[in-house]
Amino acid sequence: MKVLDLQCPDGHRFEGWFASADDFESQLSRKLVECPMCGATNVSRVPSAPRLNLSGASEAQSTAGQASPAGQMAQAAAQWQAHAMRVMREVLEKTENVGDRFAEEARRIHYNEAPARNIRGVASAEDAQALVEEGIDVMPLPVPAALKGPLQ
Structure with missing residues (x-):
């Protein structure tokens, strides 16, 4: 492998x-x-650094000293990406996907014609702007391709 x-x-x-x-x-x-x-x-x-499975490697790493600035930046970027993915998964888990009916459903919720709940879906830029002008809060949320399938 x-x-x-x-x-x-x-x-x-x-x-x-x-x-x-x-x-x-x-x-x-x-x-x-x-x-x-x-x-x-x-x-x-x-x-990338070679990956070796040696006994005692974790102990040696802890006493080896600090990582380089580039290594620290790469680690910070990886942590930020992991955090962003966790937040995105949480948003997806706590919202209902209404697909192309987003603008219609957001209006129905806003005007108390449908039960209040958190929704997500697809809307054109024009539809999103019209919702904002009506006083309906919306926010663009680009979903990474890795999360577009079923949540695991």
């Missing part, structure tokens, strides 16, 4: 697990490898 560090054009870093380097290249050429944050399929390998 090959674990590769990958990055999309937007700078999102993530891991990919592949049977071999050839398997990675094959999946990449068929656009099957995509960024879990934005769904981009134009990803590339980035340099």
Whole structure:
């Protein structure tokens, strides 16, 4: 099993697990490898440290000293991405997907024609602007491709 560090054009870093380097290249050429944050399929390998499973490695790491500034920045970016994904999952779990009926359902809720609840869906820019002008609070929420399927 090959674990590769990958990055999309937007700078999102993530891991990919592949049977071999050839398997990675094959999946990449068929656009099957995509960024879990934005769904981009134009990803590339980035340099990574070798992964060794040695007994006592965790003890040695804790006494090895501080990470480099670049390593700290990469770690902070990875933590931010993980936090953003957790928040997005929570939003998706606590809202009802009304799909293309978003503007219609938001109006019905606002005018007490439907039960009050948290909803999400799809609306055009014009529909969203019209909702705002009517005093209905809306917010764009780009959902990463990795979360568009069933929640696990």
